[in-house]
Amino acid sequence: MSVSERERRARATWSALVEPGDAVAGALVSTFGAAEAWDRVRLALRASPDGAGAAGLVLDAGDGRDATAPRGRAEDREGGDHDGRPVGQREEGPGRARLARALARWAPRASTVDGGALLGALDGLGGGFLVPGDDGWPEALDALGPAAPFGLWVRGAADLARTGARGVAVVGARAATTYGERVAHDLAAGLAARAVTVVSGGAFGIDAAAHRGALAGSGRTVVVLAGGVDRAYPRGNARLLEAVVADGGTVVSEVPVGSVPTRVRFLQRNRLIAGLATATVVVEAAWRSGAISTAYHASTLLRPVGAVPGPVTSVASAGCHRLLRSGVAVCVTDTAEVLELAGLDGPAADPSDVPTRPGDGLPEHVRRVLEAAPSRRALEPGALAVAAGVSLAEAHAALGLLELDGLVRREGAGWRRARP
Amino acid sequence: MSVSERERRARATWSALVEPGDAVAGALVSTFGAAEAWDRVRLALRASPDGAGAAGLVLDAGDGRDATAPRGRAEDREGGDHDGRPVGQREEGPGRARLARALARWAPRASTVDGGALLGALDGLGGGFLVPGDDGWPEALDALGPAAPFGLWVRGAADLARTGARGVAVVGARAATTYGERVAHDLAAGLAARAVTVVSGGAFGIDAAAHRGALAGSGRTVVVLAGGVDRAYPRGNARLLEAVVADGGTVVSEVPVGSVPTRVRFLQRNRLIAGLATATVVVEAAWRSGAISTAYHASTLLRPVGAVPGPVTSVASAGCHRLLRSGVAVCVTDTAEVLELAGLDGPAADPSDVPTRPGDGLPEHVRRVLEAAPSRRALEPGALAVAAGVSLAEAHAALGLLELDGLVRREGAGWRRARP
8 A cells, every 4th residue: 555645744743733642643553544523624724823713613514423432542541642641640621621632732833833844854864754554564563553753754674664564672771780781782693693673772882782782683673863863962963863774774763854853752762762663672771771761661552571680789780670570571681582582583592511410310319429429548338328318229330330431440349539 | 295215315326327318217206106116126137137128027027018118209309218229210119129228228237327326425515416206306396397407416505495496507619609608697687686597508608607607697507517516527517517506596406416428418417407498599509509409499498599690701600590490499689679578577678868859859840841841041931841741731830840849940931950
């Protein structure tokens, strides 16, 4: 299915008109389609510039039913319609009331947005605007429901369809330790080497280490920004973003070119990271941090969440341990365990370098005789039986076995342990 | 209830006659009592020195029923009757067959053991022999069933009754890191300060750090040895054991004075550590280690198990992460979480030092206006509404709130963020 230019332009408009995760806008767009929803809102606001009483105008042309109410509940999951009341305590008013509030907050921007201009602006940057229906659209995001983005502004490879099927979010603290950065780098490199796309933010610390690791593993990586894709934030990561684009990776954002990253956008950005990936792994995170919110978004989407443990003396790992204790996350320590978590591979194998000791695999009574046999002097079978607490017959049988294995040596009437 | 000297002497004999965890001996003793069971075995072996065909003699005097079969299953849990066949694969033969094998392996020692002499030997060391029925006996050990020890050889405070009710095993690797030793020390000190008895082995590394921590917290600690309480193993810990005894702690073992610590005894010793404690915490452990077996013993007893995470790059923490991944252990990071795990205290509180940021606790739209307000120049409410994506009315209301909180300052017709 291909997307009409009118629809694409309208989605660009919506991405600039409302803040990320606006469930009322999402409900309107999924009910009427982006273009018609925008026409209705624009006409309503033209008749009532501050939005007061315009809700009726938006809905009247429709079949009379409330376009937003049916999806009202989804908003609770995605942070509300931003009318300021804490989720849960919000009086679940009629859709019209919420729509009226929404129109009031959209009104100030309504006159300034121009989707067509935004689309044009990105052309210059070799970017694009992905919308649902495009071949490269990551359908994994549809799980976000009414809080799904209207589209994704992208730079670099515009095919994100596979990230949801074979992508792992590797996220964590800006204030990472060298331990955390090393682990993030190695995990991402290992995933990239297994053709798994890495998804993360654009911050210093774990995010940057993950992208660098993915590049080192010569794999694809996706940087999800809270601001426009035309601006690196923090600036210090500008070269990293260029490298990502140059190596076939992608820089994406749901807000248009020129948008500044605000805290609200950072928080909503986290739902995109979780939504774009098959599974989410938190490498290092303070007790409270954006990475934790990404983990909660992933678990809300019923997608696997992993946490990398660290020293309990390190505050940078406190958030990971919190996720482990609460059961939100599974403990993961290497690439194999992350692949297992994401269901992208067979179970992680036990480490093959488990040390084996002489006597391993021997029957209990045989091992006990081996232990009882001193290496400095020889003991007779009777004395060995006493020392090992086995029968004389067991002692004789055991010594036979151990001699075959070269673990004991006969010496006169006695036996002694053979030196390895 | 007080214990007859005959019974006490017989239990001392059994503790020397059989290897720890011998379920057949446990079944005989719990059926006939230690004294009569020993009489029956001694008489049977006198008639048939190698034990062949003596099983009948042990049982015949009884009511004819098989004294060992009813408890045959318990042995699977506790490591079997040491006839060498892997647990589970053992053909569940008639009790007589297993008893015959047991008599054969007891025969070599039967002539040498002398419970009375063992009891006398310990008097010189200021020690004692605790048996079920004594006031100081830790009833928590009864959960081990037929594999429960016949008694505990102790040095130091002979009252272990409380350990099962308020004791935590802090165990881990000999090859510990400074990180692990520090955590073990601090955990044990914190537990000791809360009047929780610490239980651990006598090895270097985590064990020693835990005991030192308990002493530093001026609390009680219990050292469980695999060999006799008269010999420190390793020797290097001799002074630590003296300090434990001097400070009101206890050194215990189920094998008599003079017994050497064998690997089998170390493995069986772990069940005692788990059995003596309310909960078990593994601080550092290699992928395969005795501490892991202690954790499995604790979970077999349905007692809480905790594991302290560490760097995934440290092999010393691999066993802890294995326990976390398998779900055997809960992630614990400090004393409060260990107390919660052991059910010895209320839930661990969230860290109180969570950083708060300006705008925390404010309604969503108010926080967004705060973020939109620049600190370098002033913006008019209309511009702030556009930047924040809120209605003009919300912007005005928010600015009023923020001014009250001193977070924004009016400047002519505009507003700017106030410097903290």
